[in-house]
Amino acid sequence: MTALASDVRATLANKPYGSVAMAIRGNIDEPDIDIEAIRAHVPVRRCKHAAGQSIYHAGQPFHAIHLVHVGSYKTSELAADGREQVTGFRMRGDLIGIESIGLTTYASDVIALEDSETWELPYPAVLRACLHIPELQSHLTAAMAAEIRCDRSWMLMLGTLAAECRVAAFLLDVAARYARLGYSARHFILRMSRVDMASFLALKHETVSRALSRLHDLNYIDVQRREVHVLDADGLRSMAGISATLN
Amino acid sequence: MTALASDVRATLANKPYGSVAMAIRGNIDEPDIDIEAIRAHVPVRRCKHAAGQSIYHAGQPFHAIHLVHVGSYKTSELAADGREQVTGFRMRGDLIGIESIGLTTYASDVIALEDSETWELPYPAVLRACLHIPELQSHLTAAMAAEIRCDRSWMLMLGTLAAECRVAAFLLDVAARYARLGYSARHFILRMSRVDMASFLALKHETVSRALSRLHDLNYIDVQRREVHVLDADGLRSMAGISATLN
DNA sequence: GCGGCGCTGTTACAAACCGTTACAAAGCGT
């Protein structure tokens, strides 16, 4: 399994962009973002981030949105009293920061989960580019709408599924997102810690561990720390209450 | 208390619009939507809905967004296996349907909680109007961004607070939204059933009842069925982990 | 007007699930 793990890691680079991320609901109606057309009008800056480094924190001046190019990030909300909630994980092709449009400061935190890279798109330039590229505005709007639908899908999942089922749904979502990027949906490496998964799923990390162990016992998955083999996607689907087909 | 209830109901009409709704996070940076400017370019149709009637269901063709004028609505997500999740409650000034922009069909259900009325804004006309009213596009974008932030705030609340605290946070949010519309934040009528509240808060309706009873026992609120008096907003705030000030 | 009926809401008690705590093992960097 360790040998396979390095294979997977090796393939995790330089794949073409998929569409803007969609979650379990799976309404993949939006076309791809035409990054080349944008580059003609927007000064794109590459931003590298080491694992644990943040793109931005809540409260910093908002000036740009980011397109994930390599690696993965987590976005999180912070309450005044210190409570933290991971609100999502972003990977290649995902837009980051669109929730802060219209504000003067960023509304959330974004932290790299591994050595990663984004393309920084200064928002004023994006706005100007919208005048030259009629489709860019609608792409941006569609991306925001998709983000809302994605959040709503997770609210549905968090509000109606038990712990084990949430973990199953999460694995299916990760698998589907890897599949969209051209990777295997049956074998992947989780980029986030158990604690981050637990926060996102509104559970404790021990519960996530137990759920993964149980999914293993049911022969739905093979899991060694962060490496996951999906053995029975239908089993996971029946548990997650999802009928969609996994690639 | 019954006499007061009718007073409250009487004042719930013909107040000026507030901004697009924001949740507990309270980043109220967006300006009001200039409905009059829109009317000059968009054929606005008034849509009345009786209690229990839907504006639209998931899957119906998307053609318009709606601005709530009178009354209140609930939006909900439906899973293939029948699970339902209330994702929010909308009142005067709130935009409905923006999460479906970019799709050909609506993505969620919207049902009136009482006799209500919306202004229907056909989306193609809104798009055309954006060309004539430069600010309309940015208003729409800001509204969508606010919607994302609102959902994220609720994810934070649902993921980090216990049952009683969620109910407290919910009451504070309702109070703040009434305050934004010019009504009392200390005395209001809940428009939704315990079941709808429970679904939104990811609880069971019995748990909501018990939580409300406990908030009553703590002398934080006075509650008789759907009528709520806030007696100790600071108590609620400390429970909800919110430092913002209630009007 | 009156009573029946259903929906909504409340409360008590029992049970299940998940969180808490504690500890151990494995991975990772130094």
Place this chain on the structure above:
DNA sequence: ACGCTTTGTAACGGTTTGTAACAGCGCCGC
């Protein structure tokens, strides 16, 4: 090899849920 972080496992306890019974309110027909 060492220590720290991450992850896994187990026992226990608490919060939330499930079940049930009952009360209040509105709707309807009589």
